[in-house]
Amino acid sequence: MGTSKSEAVAARRSRRDFLKKSATAVFGAGALATFGIPRRSAAAEPVNIGGLYPVTGSFAQIGQGCVNAAKLAVQMVNDAGGIKSLGGAKLNLIISDVQSDTTVTRTETDRLISGYKLSAIHGCFASALTLIASEVAERAKVPLLTGSSSDQLNKDRHYTFTPFARASQFALAQLQMSKLVSDKPKVAVVFENTAFGTSTSNGLREQAPGEGVEIVMFEPYSAGLTDASPLINKVKASGANMLFPVSYLNDLILIIRAIKQVDLKIAINGGSGGFVIPDFYTNVGNLAEGLLGVAHWNHDINAKAQEVNAAFQKQYGEFLFEYAGGLVAQTFMIADALERAASTDPQKVRDAIASLDVAEGYAAMCPGGKVKFGPDGKNIYAHPVGVQWQHGDLAAVFPKEDARAPLLKA
Amino acid sequence: MLATVAQAVVNGLLIGGIYALVSIGVTLIFGVVKIVNFAQGEFVMIGMYISFFLASRFGIDPLLSLVVSMPVLFVIGVLLQQFLIRRVLALGDMPQIFLTFALSLLLVNVALLLFTANYRTVETPYTETTIRLGVLYIAVAKLSAFIVAMLLSGLLWIFLHATDLGKAMRAAAQNRDVAMLMGINPDRVFCVAVGVALALAGAAGSLLMPFYPAYPMVGQVFVLMAFVAVVLGTLGNVTGALIASLMMGVAESLGVQFVGADSGLIVVFLMLLLTLALRPSGLFGGWTR
């Protein structure tokens, strides 16, 4: 450039001014653009409910299935006439992808609540994500229903409702089922070090002595294994005759295969999560036959569940899995609450959910067939079902009242 | 007890072979082109999907599909160098790192769009077979992956040391300017380097397919280990990457066995930090830049 110093200074000064001007403009434009999100006016027909699921990121697979089920559920409600007490108002489902990320969950929950005047929300599959969404919903005073199992979801909350079994209940069921397979169960518990893994495994550890089950190995592992062999090596060395892996699908695939590879004869109870989705069978094939698991919902628990399963299967080509089926029931619970509240106001809907008491219909699709919430947001009738992979499908086999198929012995 | 240790070591070596294929690619690109390729894992992923589709549509065994995945990825590598990497060569570390990082994000999400998040596995006749050697169990799928990985590494070594083009690559890696003075065309050398590196990544993908599920984010699981191996073995040093990978596989396996199943990774990272504390340029620092 090579000019006089004062001119150079002036040049820099004005450049800097312009910079600030444009930054402000961009900032302002950005704020205005995001502010201008289309919103439905409260007086218009549809009732907005939010569905927050991880459609991308590490839970993408299950998230996509959940979104499919959510859409189906809303369609079913609307086809049946919508919310009659609101003049046949249709449910309008607002889906958001929480990208399997806690930060995004926070922002998205906020965005949905403030942008769309939601009456209720359901989500988010992974306990870690649901915990955040429930915090936001709590402070925004919007009711949230979830099938996520973390026991933390019922602590100090008035707006979170869990119609299905809790992590501690899963654990108990797993322990009880182990006695079906062996008289002296020696269990190895292997769990991913995530919220899901730790809460479920804690439940196992606490309740094992009470059930007379000996835990010979209790080991967290880093989710996302490149190789399950070292882990299985350890299981083998522990002398366990039963394995409880608390894992997501990719690790489960490796674990199951590694067990076969070292010829380890061990009974497996895979808990829920990645174990009870169709993709597990697709990827593991025959190795899945006879394996036990636990689920908070299964498609054979009652006739209504089977109906929904058939519809889902027709549209998407695979059976309706645990979390997805559960959220269909939740959609109907929300619809039931809206009917009784005759209002879209989240507070009234919340109160209507709190006083929910159903024993029939799609809203009561859960093990035991009844839903009624206690003061802590838990369904007092909730309990899990033990399931078993039989002929490429999941059958409920435990406890007796809920068994729809006999337990196949290995 | 000894049996457990021996098994742990064997397990570690076998998976280390895969880490080696991925890390050799990274170190090759760094050595020659001087750029850190954060997207290397995604090319492994592409290799896996290629093998998956060949297996599910045409019934071709993943090991055989190497014949397809490697050349395809070589071509992708050449294109990558020509159209993307070349543009950022003159810039500093940061834009380069972020370019490959953004590329990684792009590839993962395009894969998600095209293939969905579902896990894809391949069942081969040998997916579950194991060889027993005394007390040791060796999974055939992993053993064949290891053997092929070692073969490919060996071939690469021969290429780098016994062929003119390979020597040209090493020369360009050591000192680009002098190499140019000697008449070596850097563009051509870079294209080959990136092409070969990506071909190795593709090979890793094909070799993984018999025993590992494919999904869009699968590359990220392996790339972290690969990077640690690359740094441990000194950036740019192919033999170093190989040895470091094997070491890390064993360390991880032993760490899982004796420290805790969630400590495999900590052991590896601590190994890395300790090595860097003592030898700031990695284990073999000093001979190749």
Add this chain to the structure above:
Amino acid sequence: MHRLSSSGGLWLGVLAVIALVLPVAVPNAFAIDVCIRVLLFAFIGVAWNLMGGYAKQLSLGHAAYFGLGAYTSTILLIRFGVSPWIGILAGGVVAMLASLPIGALCFRLRGPYFAIATIATAQVLMLLFLKFRDFAWGAEGTTLPNLGDAPLMMQFESKAAYYYIALAMLAVGLAVTYRIERSWMGYYLVAVGEDEDAAEAIGVDTLRIKRHIYLISAFLTALAGTFYIQYIYFIDPNTAFSFNVSVEAALVSIVGGIGTLWGPVVGTVLLEATSALLQSWLGSGHGGVQLTVYSLILIAVILWRPTGLIGVITDVYRRLVHPGPARAQEAPLDG
């Protein structure tokens, strides 16, 4: 080096007024949320920029300090009932202390070795916190006790309060950067960044400079960590030590303009605004669309303007305000 002139001061004033009035003028909760994120990540970017932009030490492990700040204040809050206003400073101190051994290890490393070593330190911390179930809740993490509106405990019912805190933090970060830029340290930093060996050769104690700037950078980043947890009401190792935080810290500076005062701000505004818009428009559709578009935009920016978009703005200005022959033109003296 920029100098604050009267006209520059006027513009800064205007900007400040707009920033202060924004939450009142635009009471949409989502918009404020986006603004808070912008302010917070701009602040983290500014903190990173001190190390990575001026001194060119490409750290990809700043999440380590973010997480240490976050955990320190949360542990103090939940286990000992200490207010996060004190906790935030405690977190900063812890981060500073941590930066000493980490720096001692990493500063001997150059380029990619340094970057990967920093990644490793953040990952090790994450893995350690995943293991520490007794003291720090392990993988499950914990939510903050819901205290409703409790300003003394850094919990507010209105979002605007968080906005102002973030704004204040950004202002502090910018002020610190501005002062450093103009001080002896600023010159040494740039010298180290340009050519570390040459700087050593002429007698600059590069290690001491790096250590000092690392202390400041770590402290500031830790403040952001505490704030963030107070804002999202939840902490777990994956969130606190997230690699994404490390990447974003560097990315906003690189996209905006490393080694400049306003670079990180420009970068954050553009990246976060883009991300928020894409999420609103494309977020719920097919998995992957939004991030595909986002990454394409990133690649385009890096290819087109590798020195950062701050250069674009400058160029556009020059072309708009001084059309004419290609020869460099100077602004009129009155300014």
